[in-house]
Amino acid sequence: MMKWRGIWCAILGLSMALIIAVVACGGAEQAPRVEQASPPYFGDTAAPMAPAAAAATPTPAGLRALRMPAAPAPVAAVPAEAQDSSSKLDAWTASTVAGDIAVIPQQQRIIIRTVDMALVVRDVSETLDATGALAQELGGWVVQSSHKEEHHGFISIRVPAERLGEAIRRLRGVAVEVKAENSISQDVTDEYVDIQARVRNLKATEEQLIKLMDRAGKVEELLEVQRELTRVQGEIEQLQGRIKFLEETSAYSLINVNLELAPVMMRADVGLDQTVSEGEPARFRAIFTPPEDIAQFLYEWDFGDGSGPIVETRTAPGIDGTSRITATVTHTYYDRQDSPFIVTFHITGTGKAGITEGEDTLIVAVTRVPRIEVFAGDHLMAEEGETVKLNGSFTRPEGIADLAFRWDFGDGSEPVTGSLGGTETTAPATHIYPNHRPVPFTATLTVIGTGDTGVVVGTHTLNVTVTEATSWSPGGISMAAARALASVGRGLAQAGIWMGILSPIWGGGLLVGYLVWRRNRRSPP
Numbered sequence: 001m002m003k004w005r006g007i008w009c010a011i012l013g014l015s016m017a018l019i020i021a022v023v024a025c026g027g028a029e030q031a032p033r034v035e036q037a038s039p040p041y042f043g044d045t046a047a048p049m050a051p052a053a054a055a056a057t058p059t060p061a062g063l064r065a066l067r068m069p070a071a072p073a074p075v076a077a078v079p080a081e082a083q084d085s086s087s088k089l090d091a092w093t094a095s096t097v098a099g100d101i102a103v104i105p106q107q108q109r110i111i112i113r114t115v116d117m118a119l120v121v122r123d124v125s126e127t128l129d130a131t132g133a134l135a136q137e138l139g140g141w142v143v144q145s146s147h148k149e150e151h152h153g154f155i156s157i158r159v160p161a162e163r164l165g166e167a168i169r170r171l172r173g174v175a176v177e178v179k180a181e182n183s184i185s186q187d188v189t190d191e192y193v194d195i196q197a198r199v200r201n202l203k204a205t206e207e208q209l210i211k212l213m214d215r216a217g218k219v220e221e222l223l224e225v226q227r228e229l230t231r232v233q234g235e236i237e238q239l240q241g242r243i244k245f246l247e248e249t250s251a252y253s254l255i256n257v258n259l260e261l262a263p264v265m266m267r268a269d270v271g272l273d274q275t276v277s278e279g280e281p282a283r284f285r286a287i288f289t290p291p292e293d294i295a296q297f298l299y300e301w302d303f304g305d306g307s308g309p310i311v312e313t314r315t316a317p318g319i320d321g322t323s324r325i326t327a328t329v330t331h332t333y334y335d336r337q338d339s340p341f342i343v344t345f346h347i348t349g350t351g352k353a354g355i356t357e358g359e360d361t362l363i364v365a366v367t368r369v370p371r372i373e374v375f376a377g378d379h380l381m382a383e384e385g386e387t388v389k390l391n392g393s394f395t396r397p398e399g400i401a402d403l404a405f406r407w408d409f410g411d412g413s414e415p416v417t418g419s420l421g422g423t424e425t426t427a428p429a430t431h432i433y434p435n436h437r438p439v440p441f442t443a444t445l446t447v448i449g450t451g452d453t454g455v456v457v458g459t460h461t462l463n464v465t466v467t468e469a470t471s472w473s474p475g476g477i478s479m480a481a482a483r484a485l486a487s488v489g490r491g492l493a494q495a496g497i498w499m500g501i502l503s504p505i506w507g508g509g510l511l512v513g514y515l516v517w518r519r520n521r522r523s524p525p
Helices: 003-028 051-056 085-103 123-135 160-172 189-215 220-252 479-501 503-522
Strands: 113-123 141-151 153-162 177-187 252-261 273-277 281-284 294-302 310-312 315-317 325-326 329-333 341-351 355-366 379-384 387-392 401-408 416-419 426-432 440-451 454-467
Touching: 113 160, 113 220, 123 141, 123 153, 123 160, 141 341, 153 160, 153 503, 189 220, 189 310, 220 252, 220 401, 252 315, 252 355, 294 440, 310 329, 379 387, 387 401, 387 454, 401 426, 426 440, 479 503
Parallel strands: 113 252, 273 355, 379 454
Antiparallel strands: 113 177, 141 153, 153 252, 281 329, 294 310, 294 341, 315 325, 341 355, 387 426, 401 416, 401 440, 440 454
16 A cells, blocks of 8 residues: 555656646747748738648648648656656656657748728718628628718628738728728737647646546545646637637638718808908808708818817808808907918718718908097987087098098988098087987997008997987977076076075064064154
């Protein structure tokens, strides 16, 4: 019994040393590998191997033109009676490494290729169906497909690696525009060879552990070997799964395609070119005609001076019922050095009908235009039917001629216009507001002139409050006289009131005076 126990311990120790040596052997066998340059991207292969090497090397299923090194020579079982385990293990390790070095041939590269494409197409649904049919035609399949919006879609397909170039060319052919294309090649040759070597070594260890189980004498020893065998077999299954994944992904390349509906062009009009003064705000607005079923709009104004674009979404229906008008935007040019500027308007509409786009430009010339400063007062009070005198003043900058003015009284009456001489700086006018109202009228004075840069305009506004006139007026008496008489009457009425209030005082004084006068009259001289 003691003899068998000693033999068993020697075998167990030898197996542990064997496992360590096998793992070290797996790393050592990769050093002398001879590599070839990677093949061209689309399906080309490297130079073929020598016939002898090809005959001795199996071809894994599903991997294109892939030839792997032959398995190492079988490892002889270690006898149970071995006394010098260290010397026998060294001899076994040396023979295994030498055998692997001898059988590693010159091999081809294993490349995993992935292509990402962004295409603009005329019909997203039809392109999705056509792309799926293309994958099947080439011997591949659809990995994933989605079409959540009318104007966007996504599809992912796998095709045989040797037909990847053909698939890409045909996808380009169905696109209106190729917005982006990105290709990634991952060389997994080293990983594939390393995993193959690890699997061979683990299988050799598995065989040794199976033999040890047959010779196990005790339950504890059997369970220990069983646990080690289970661990080794689990690693083998994981590595074989990785090998299968590398074989399939290298044999079938992945193509991810993002699809975007080609936009329909629509007419947009930003109006005529403009000439603005340096430092004065310029106003912009566009009119466009969208197709039916387009409900959301996003537009951008680029003013051409490097100030950055303005992005807006607000629009309103046009008068004709078919066009739409954008909200008015303003922009100020503070430097005329690079004038004229090109202003660009671009709009994108989306809806059930897909995508629509429109664009237009105009030129803005920025000049240093003289300014006419106008002042007409702040506020004026008047009575209905009364003649109101209005008088505004203005400046006369150099280079401005043909000055004229225009008074708009804000009550719907005809404006008053007139020309201004060479030295005049005032613009007088008279007006009668026939009706009063609680809200003030807005009177506007506009002064217009011409210069080298065109028409120059200056304006100013003031409020005119019109009150209700007095309700009575004696015949033949003017309103001013009536107001004067009314004032006298009011004064007399107030005097009578005070006389009534002070009557005891002045009445008593009169009575005392009268009594004194009577007494003086009766007394003899």
